[in-house]
Amino acid sequence: MQPFPFFFFSPFLLFLIPSCSTQSEADFIVQTKSGRVRGFQVTVPDQSRPVVGFLGIPFGEPPVGKRRxxxxxxxxxxxxxxKADSYPNACFQFVDKSYPGFPGIEMWNPxxxxxxxxLYLNIWVPSSVKPHNLPVMVWIYGGGFYSGSSSLDVYDGRYLASVENVIVVSMNYRIGAFGFLALDGTSEAPGNVGxxxxxxxLQWVQNNIASFGGDPRQVTIFGESAGGASVGYHLLSPGSRPLFTRAILQSGVPNCPWASVTxxxxxxxxxHLANAVGCNGGNDTELVDCLRGKTPQELIDQEWQVLPWTALFRFSFVPVVDGEVLPDAPEAMVNSGDFKDTQILLGSYGSRKNVNTGAKPLLFKGQEKEPPDLQ
Incomplete structure (x- = not known):
């Protein structure tokens, strides 16, 4: 709409202008269980429905020092x-420098x-006077469990929120050794902390999303690649099952050969990582203490050295069958019917389907439905 061409100016207009605004800054303040957060209005190109964004809300204490x-x-x-008006830090991770400046690589780097x-999350809420009981979609990024960030341009949730009138949430989680280094028998590095x-x-969403106008009974988790495998793990993990309603797995399932290790x-x-960074000898506690004394970049620089030389399409630090978060191997849990019984959407694309979702019949045994032919 073209602005109205005022040809005169009056102090009376100064009085009218503030009253013309439909939403004030106070409208973007939400009370959560942890405290109040202030969002901001986000425009969405080519869409009439604006969105209120809340970026960088902390959900966990910084896992630094002894918490690593x-x-x-x-x-x-x-x-x-x-003030939730900017994206959070990315978790420490491997940065691909093989083709500097190439957009197809840089778009995935932090x-x-x-x-x-x-440990922060982002929320996009369709802008209306009082959103109430809107469906919620929670995005989990992929990246082989060694890379990824909720702040990447391709994960901007404003578009989905505006077009589909849903609340979109994305979160950061620890990756690489920081999220998945595992030593059985010690609470200092139990694995699966990512x-x-x-x-x-997801628990934060259950506790707080109603304050943003969302329905905690309508939470769909979705992810791609390692994010899809993560969604599958939450379908399998008893502690995660009550925290969401439906699931979408894109190009990744938990029984992919790269998605877990013993x-x-x-x-x-x-x-192997400890030896590579000079943490030799001692018991598990001493080993972990030594690793905590290394800089993040020292660990990242040696991450890829831990893979067996015969490894093909494998990632260094991934989820582990720990008997708690993941009680048993994914195949065994699926075969015994030990997973959340709910509506699931599964997809893959192009050349990835054989590598990433070849185990589809195993994951959804008894639930398979061929998709319609859309050609």
Whole structure:
């Protein structure tokens, strides 16, 4: 709409202008269980429905120092109003520098400063006077469990929120050794803490999304590649099942050969990484203490050295069958019917379907339905 051409100016107009606004800054303040957060209005190109964004809301205490490799603790309540108007730090990760400046590579590299203080989530809410009981979609990024960030341009949730009139949530979770280094028998590095980060974010959504106008009974989790495998793990994990309603797995399932390792293999990789960075000898506690004394980049630089030379399409630090988060191997749990019985959408694309979803009949045994021919 073209602005009206005013040909005169009057103090009376100064009085009228503020009253013409339909939403004030106070409308973007939401009370959560942890404290108040302030969002901001986001425009969506080619869409008439604007969106209110809440970027970088903390859901976990920074997993730094002695908390490295351990399950995160929920964010403690804060005073005042938290300004949620910018994307958070990306979790520390491998950065692909093989083709500097090439958009097809750079689009997946972190576009924010990297930090171990990275447990934050983002929310996009369709802008209306009072949204109420809207469906919620929670995105879990992929990246082989070694890379990824909720701040990537391709994960901007404003478009989905505006077009489909749903609340969109995305979260960061620890990846690489920081999220998946595992030594069985020790609470200092039990493994799967990246999955527990995701679960903590899902619990935060259950506790708080109603305050944003969302319906905690209509939460769909969805992810691609390692994110799809993560969605599958939450379908299998007893502690995660109550925290969502439906699931979408895109180009990744938990029984992919690259998506998990045994505790024995996880220990071998952890020990190999320790040796590579100069943490030799001692018991598990001493090994973990030594690894905590290394800079994040020192660990990242050696991550790929832990893979067996025969490994093909494998990633260094991934989820482990720990008997708790993942009680048994995915195949065994599916065969015994031990998973969340709910509506599931599964998809793959092009050349990835054989590598990533070849185990589809196993994951959904008895539930398979061929998709319609859309050609």
């Amino acid at each position: 490799f351990r399950p995160a603790e929920p964010k403690r309540p804060w005073q005042g109003v938290y 576009n924010r400063e990297m930090s171990e203080d990275c 999955l527990l980060d995701q679960r903590m974010a 505790y024995a293999e996880a220990r071998r990789r952890a020990t």
